[in-house]
Amino acid sequence: MVQLVVGGAQMGPIQHADSRQVVVARMIALLEAAAARGVEMLVYPELALTTFFPRWYMEDEAEIDAFFEREMPNGATAPLFERARALGVAITFGYAELTPEGRRFNTSILTDRAGAIVGKYRKIHLPGHSEYDPERTHQHLEKRYFEPGDLGFRVWRNAGVVMGMAICNDRRWPETYRCLGLQGVELVTIGYNTPSANGQQSSEGLEKRLFHSDLSLQAGAYQNATYVVGVAKAGIEDGHPLMGGSIIVDPDGFVLARAATEEDELILAACDFDKCAFGKTTIFDFARHRRTEHYSRITAQTGMQVEV
Amino acid sequence: MVQLVVGGAQMGPIQHADSRQVVVARMIALLEAAAARGVEMLVYPELALTTFFPRWYMEDEAEIDAFFEREMPNGATAPLFERARALGVAITFGYAELTPEGRRFNTSILTDRAGAIVGKYRKIHLPGHSEYDPERTHQHLEKRYFEPGDLGFRVWRNAGVVMGMAICNDRRWPETYRCLGLQGVELVTIGYNTPSANGQQSSEGLEKRLFHSDLSLQAGAYQNATYVVGVAKAGIEDGHPLMGGSIIVDPDGFVLARAATEEDELILAACDFDKCAFGKTTIFDFARHRRTEHYSRITAQTGMQVEV
Numbered sequence: 001m002v003q004l005v006v007g008g009a010q011m012g013p014i015q016h017a018d019s020r021q022v023v024v025a026r027m028i029a030l031l032e033a034a035a036a037r038g039v040e041m042l043v044y045p046e047l048a049l050t051t052f053f054p055r056w057y058m059e060d061e062a063e064i065d066a067f068f069e070r071e072m073p074n075g076a077t078a079p080l081f082e083r084a085r086a087l088g089v090a091i092t093f094g095y096a097e098l099t100p101e102g103r104r105f106n107t108s109i110l111t112d113r114a115g116a117i118v119g120k121y122r123k124i125h126l127p128g129h130s131e132y133d134p135e136r137t138h139q140h141l142e143k144r145y146f147e148p149g150d151l152g153f154r155v156w157r158n159a160g161v162v163m164g165m166a167i168c169n170d171r172r173w174p175e176t177y178r179c180l181g182l183q184g185v186e187l188v189t190i191g192y193n194t195p196s197a198n199g200q201q202s203s204e205g206l207e208k209r210l211f212h213s214d215l216s217l218q219a220g221a222y223q224n225a226t227y228v229v230g231v232a233k234a235g236i237e238d239g240h241p242l243m244g245g246s247i248i249v250d251p252d253g254f255v256l257a258r259a260a261t262e263e264d265e266l267i268l269a270a271c272d273f274d275k276c277a278f279g280k281t282t283i284f285d286f287a288r289h290r291r292t293e294h295y296s297r298i299t300a301q302t303g304m305q306v307e308v
Numbered sequence: 309m310v311q312l313v314v315g316g317a318q319m320g321p322i323q324h325a326d327s328r329q330v331v332v333a334r335m336i337a338l339l340e341a342a343a344a345r346g347v348e349m350l351v352y353p354e355l356a357l358t359t360f361f362p363r364w365y366m367e368d369e370a371e372i373d374a375f376f377e378r379e380m381p382n383g384a385t386a387p388l389f390e391r392a393r394a395l396g397v398a399i400t401f402g403y404a405e406l407t408p409e410g411r412r413f414n415t416s417i418l419t420d421r422a423g424a425i426v427g428k429y430r431k432i433h434l435p436g437h438s439e440y441d442p443e444r445t446h447q448h449l450e451k452r453y454f455e456p457g458d459l460g461f462r463v464w465r466n467a468g469v470v471m472g473m474a475i476c477n478d479r480r481w482p483e484t485y486r487c488l489g490l491q492g493v494e495l496v497t498i499g500y501n502t503p504s505a506n507g508q509q510s511s512e513g514l515e516k517r518l519f520h521s522d523l524s525l526q527a528g529a530y531q532n533a534t535y536v537v538g539v540a541k542a543g544i545e546d547g548h549p550l551m552g553g554s555i556i557v558d559p560d561g562f563v564l565a566r567a568a569t570e571e572d573e574l575i576l577a578a579c580d581f582d583k584c585a586f587g588k589t590t591i592f593d594f595a596r597h598r599r600t601e602h603y604s605r606i607t608a609q610t611g612m613q614v615e616v
Contacts (some may be wrong), residue, residue, distance in 0.1 A: 124602050157616040162614060178483075178605075183613065201586065201590075223481070223482055223524070252516065253519070253523050254519075283435065283477075292606075292610050294432050299603045300600075304492050304594050306470060307491065308465040308470060308492075
């Protein structure tokens with residue numbers, strides 16, 4: 001029987017002026033609160049170390065690079081890794097990665113309970129756009145600041161559980177969960193920064209946006225018989241609101257825990273990973289039921305093609 | 309602007325003793341009620357002409373064939389086609405198809421508003437099993453009585469709308485909606501017969517099963533920016549309960565109409581197909597955002613492979 005207490009460390013806003021040290025201190029406070037409540041695996045948001053900078057159009061390389069990490073751990077984050085190791089808590093968090101070759105990715109890492117990095121993921125589904133768009137109420141320039149991830153969707157066995165990572169907009173794409181599900185994933189961790197308003201449809205409203213986030217996480221969990229944890233960076237950053245709504249979802253698609261605030265807030269659930277087996281061996285026994293001969297469009301065709 | 313009033317003709321139970329004529333008379337009554345309320349496109353359940361016979365283990369070919377149709381329309385169903393043409397209502401319904409070559413499929417057809425068949429679909433994701441299974445509380449022998457569909461997931465432009473069909477268990481598979489979404493689908497019609505209890509987990513309960521049906525339809529709609537109509541055959545057939553829960557879902561994933569009973573019952577919604585455009589051109593603009601280079605497992609690998 002594999003059981004693990006899984007936590008989501010929702011983070012309230014990070015202002016542009018906040019240093020990495022201030023942010024990491026908040027992350028450590030969440031970690032200590034989690035460990036005190038028995039959490040063994042803790043999930044932080046996407047781009048957890050800085051404000052959500054893709055909302056700003058920048059051209060100056062130095063200004064952009066200031067939001068990126070050149071190595072991980074680094075001086076600012078080492079205390080988090082050290083505290084996680086001391087407490088025996090596996091963690092995952094997101095950050096902007098600048099490689100030695102000068103490539104930029106929206107990245108997350110996964111550690112084991114000894115504080116060692118065992119997995120890295122680079123965000124594949126980058127939303128938004130790459131040039132300034134005057135028709136939007138706010139910019140979402142992820143396609144400007146990041147390349148699409150080049151590491152694929154992978155899983156790692158960590159603390160006895162098959163874990164996979166995804167980031168933010170990846171959660172809306174069923175391909176994400178299916179690629180992980182085909183590898184037997186039992187826990188999908190997804191950090192996000194999601195604006196509270198749709199920059200292309202201001203009438204949309206927060207309620208609908210929370211519903212879409214829930215719906216995607218719940219369907220991904222059910223249809224792949226896996227736990228899914230979605231963790232927000234939330235609240236008003238430099239005047240720009242981000243939604244909360246962090247949840248932990250079980251393999252039936254039911255929400256086990258939900259954040260109530262848009263601040264630093266811990267959610268947690270005791271997860272029994274044996275519960276993944278029922279779906280994986282019955283209605284979603286892929287080997288018996290999938291018909292890949294009819295799925296060819298999914299990989300052969302990127303965009304919509306209306307031929308009727 | 310393309311608008312259409314779409315109806316779901318949920319059907320209550322059909323007993324083994326009920327003739328095709330009795331069933332077709334019920335279907336015509338639903339059609340007339342729908343037309344009177346302005347419905348222009350009406351969706352009936354899977355295997356709409358008979359009781360859900362895959363619950364019984366049969367070996368006798370003649371006994372099996374009695375549940376199948378050798379042509380469509382045929383003598384029993386011609387009055388339905390005629391009435392639909394007279395009323396100008398496009399329809400889709402499911403039936404068990406026996407081909408001239410002796411092949412058996414779980415099939416649905418689509419007509420235009422002039423009563424002509426314009427599309428055919430054969431169910432791809434057959435649930436259940438092919439041999440008698442003493443460990444189940446009830447049998448679900450679709451893999452015994454049907455071959456997997458050989459026509460793929462297709463769309464047709466009908467009454468101005470890009471329509472695709474799926475059947476029952478297809479609705480739980482995101483591949484279904486995505487294959488249709490890649491072809492620009494705006495209305496997915498899905499008939500079903502879903503037992504109210506899980507034959508492999510009697511504790512599951514009706515509420516959870518309705519939730520899973522809703523979740524799958526809603527996620528498929530949202531993630532492909534399409535309307536989805538799910539229509540049940542419901543109630544107690546020959547002692548075996550089938551769940552209801554027919555719904556019409558909009559491209560945001562919201563439920564517009566829901567059946568309240570397990571009987572013959574009409575649901576309907578005025579659908580504005582221009583509402584499909586927003587999702588298809590923004591967050592789910594596949595051409596800009598999908599990364600097929602990372603999806604290869606979805607088509608290259610049928611079953612789960614745990615390699616960690």
